[in-house]
Amino acid sequence: MKPLRFSFYALAVLLSVMAACAPKATGAPPTAIVPVTGNTSTSTTVLIQHQAIPAQLPDQRSNQAGDQDSSTTAKNKTVPGGDRFTFGKYERPFNADTMDTYFPYLDIQNVTIYQDDTWVYGVIVVKGRDANNAMPGKYAVELDVDRDGRGDFLVMVSHPASSDWSTDGVQVWADTNKDVGGSTAARSDSTLSAGDGYETLVVDSGHGQDADAAWARLSPDDPNGIQLAVKRSALGGATAYMAGMWAGNEDLNPALFDINDHFTHDAAGEASKDLQYYYPIKQVSELDNTCRMAVGFVPTGKEPGICPLPAVPGACQPPSPNYCYPYYPWDPNLCCCAYMGSCQQP
Ligand SMILES: [Ca+2]
Ligand SMILES: [Ca+2]
Ligand SMILES: [Ca+2]
Ligand SMILES: [Ca+2]
Incomplete structure (x- = not known):
């Protein structure tokens, strides 16, 4: 087995050397590789033909x-x-x-x-x-x-x-x-x-x-x-x-x-x-x-990290302006200092 394994290895090396020496294929798209300044990755930029480019933002926000x-x-x-x-x-x-x-x-x-x-x-x-x-x-x-x-x-x-x-x-x-x-x-x-x-x-x-x-x-x-x-x-x-x-x-x-x-x-x-x-x-x-x-x-208001829901009409006010601060925000709908829709100790 040993000589056979060696001959496969030698053939592989020979083929790779031949491939490296062969002329480059023509017709490949031209590329210009330049470093991306300020990018966190180590990648380079290749000129790319873009098909879909955003245009104007919609009139209505989500x-x-x-x-x-x-x-x-x-x-x-x-x-x-x-x-x-x-x-x-x-x-x-x-x-x-x-x-x-x-x-x-x-x-x-x-x-x-x-x-x-x-x-x-x-x-x-x-x-x-x-x-x-x-x-x-x-x-x-x-x-x-x-x-x-x-x-x-x-x-x-x-x-x-x-x-x-x-x-x-x-x-x-x-x-x-x-x-x-x-x-x-x-x-x-x-x-x-x-x-x-x-x-x-x-x-x-x-x-x-x-x-x-x-x-x-x-x-x-x-x-x-x-x-x-x-x-x-x-x-x-x-x-x-x-x-x-x-x-x-x-x-x-x-x-x-x-x-x-x-x-x-x-x-x-x-x-x-x-x-x-x-x-x-x-x-x-x-x-x-x-x-x-x-x-x-x-949203229900209980989704982790969700923005506070707007106060419903008639929602209550905190006893003092900084009643909850700096720990939990005042929740006017629950009428307490709350996190993710649950009352907390102020
Ligand atoms: Ca991960
Ligand atoms: Ca997720
Ligand atoms: Ca976590
Ligand atoms: Ca800020």
Whole structure:
């Protein structure tokens, strides 16, 4: 057997050497490979012929949500609210430890979601651009398409720079082994996660099964807006889902989801001086996110991470303005301080 095995090996080596020396096949499409500056991956960009490019956003939005404006409290190195690590709520557009640098390009002010037959669009409006009139952060839409409180897809753009739709720097990540969220959806787990978060890169700057799956641009009509578009077919054709949005620098990392399962509360810190034991932010910084908007279904208010439902007429008021703060938000429909539709101790 030994001589036979050797001869097969020798033949394989000979064939591979011949193949390497053979002239390159002609007729292959020309490619220009250039590095993607600012991309988190090591991939390169190949010029791609796109078939489907998003155009105008629909007139009717599917949902929207507001977010805290931390510019109002930045000089005091704190936030006006909205930062609760254990609930997966981040309002920390500041540097770590000292919180003496405020990043307007990471401070989400409001977000809107739109959809049409082909696309889901996410629009993120931040406080402003950086000193170079740029948006040097990462901006993402996180989609929970089976509404279990655990994100299934993260559509993210790094450093959007053009007001024309582009696939450059746009990635779609998926959590195919279902460990995002850990043991308790949205809330921090009791033990640190060993999970891999969003581990599967489905689309990377137009590379992937569908070159047209995900796009981004700077809003053509708003200097503080970033728009993302992802094909509904890339999301499994989702029709009823929850969508939250993110802005961040290094800590907006697909592998770290859910972020509050990958850091202890002590290590992550808190951004509000009202939570003085945990203040300031430490290992989780330069990050903002929003509550999760319902699209295509009527939420009960108990979905993990869901945006607060609007108060029904006649809903009750808290006994004092800061009755619940900073622990649980006042729920005017339940008439108590509540989390995910359940009354909590204020
Ligand atoms: Ca904010
Ligand atoms: Ca899910
Ligand atoms: Ca969790
Ligand atoms: Ca995973």
